[in-house]
Amino acid sequence: MPPYDPSAFPPFAVTVDLVVLTVRRHELCALVVRRGEAPFQGRWALPGGFVRADEDLVGAAARELAEETGLCAHDPATPELGGGAHLEQLATYGAPDRDPRMRVVSVAHLVLAPDLPAPRAGGDAHGARWAAVEDLLAQEAEPVQDGDGQTGPLAFDHARILADGVERARSKIEYSSLATAFCTPEFTVGELRRVYEAVWGVVLDPRNFHRKVTGTPGFLVPAGGTTTRQGGRPAQLFRAGGATLLNPPMLRPEV
Template sequence: MRIQELPQCAVAVDLAILTVREQALQALVIERATPPHQGVAALPGGFLLAGETLEDAAHRKLTQETGLDVTHLHVRQLHAYSDPGRDPRGRIVSVLYVALLPDLPLPAAGGGAATATWRSAEELLAQPDELAFDHHRMLTDAVEHARDSLSYTTVATTFCRPEFTIAELRSVYEVIWGARLDPSNFHRKVTRAEDFLIPTGKKTATDGGRPAALFRAGPATRLHPALLHERHPRTP
């Protein structure tokens, strides 16, 4: 019996690693060291090797191209991109992994990257031709996923100090959502969410202003009820 010849197709992984730095949502990008798109900014990534799982490849490429310690990074698979013309080298399907994490260090370039750095996600998304391949679309999907995660999970508290004010938590939402939030409505929603925040009974020190109550993260990992994702842009 003749075995059917399989079509030629390579599999790649790309990574959208997002964090909050300098009061902005930032994405980890590299400068490609080799063609195609040599010298152009891109998301970290590369090809799946024989014997690897997609998760193995994602962690390997992140380590090789950025030097980040991947042992504490939890990346999740978001979407696959299969446009036949997405890569000039041939038929390549790429699987996107995404993470939204606090306190990530400065990366160090290596492997197929000439440089690795943090860049403003907002600025990258405002320039569709800034990123190689279809990485602008990938970053768009990753940022939208990150914003949605704040609606349904308690991840925002990981970007705060162990004890924080509602205003500090609101700032995280405003940075990642890219929107100004009404302080009173936000306070009401987050304090009513089940097991989201726990009052410490303490207040901030003050230099003449009104002290603010301090909270810590509660045991919940999902928000009930969910917070609506604010989609209007921030204003000065």
């Protein structure tokens, strides 16, 4: 066999793209940034960028999130990155024509966090905002003009990546305790229910939901206090119970 020749293969770049989801005002929202450079200059996109030679993928994802938005996240397996948000690898996207500059393979990551503050733009982003997931995905089918006069779908193949990230979140909260990643460390059952309603886009029966989540072993543990922050009578506070798999699962209602 002839010796291995690296020059026989075309070069390509690796990027990370981030699907950052949070619940704001009872609505599932995603973080988008306005591109400051070509290609797709002026269009909204998911935050992300090229992986540097000395970085691993998780480090690149955390750096891009901080540079472009000022937000922090960490992989539970790498606590040294700091922050309190959940970060996991989502999928890899490598269509030959997905980036007009060159062959680019993107490793997308999913980030979930409680109600996050307004982001700030940085790096090569000229703007950053939280946008309703429903509105962003609707633009793929029918362009919608935003408040700055910009129209059109997300740049690159980011609408597909966003849709995949949203479906991952919707599926995982059925059989895992991942929904608690959208909550503060101590939360009420009502606050957790509103997370499920926002992510799934449904209305759930409060009593039935309360019975399910408090009766699922390892899902929730009492935090030892109550709160009136939602108004009305004091509600018991809970923390995530540490269970990774829910048995029985919280099945998504059919819409």
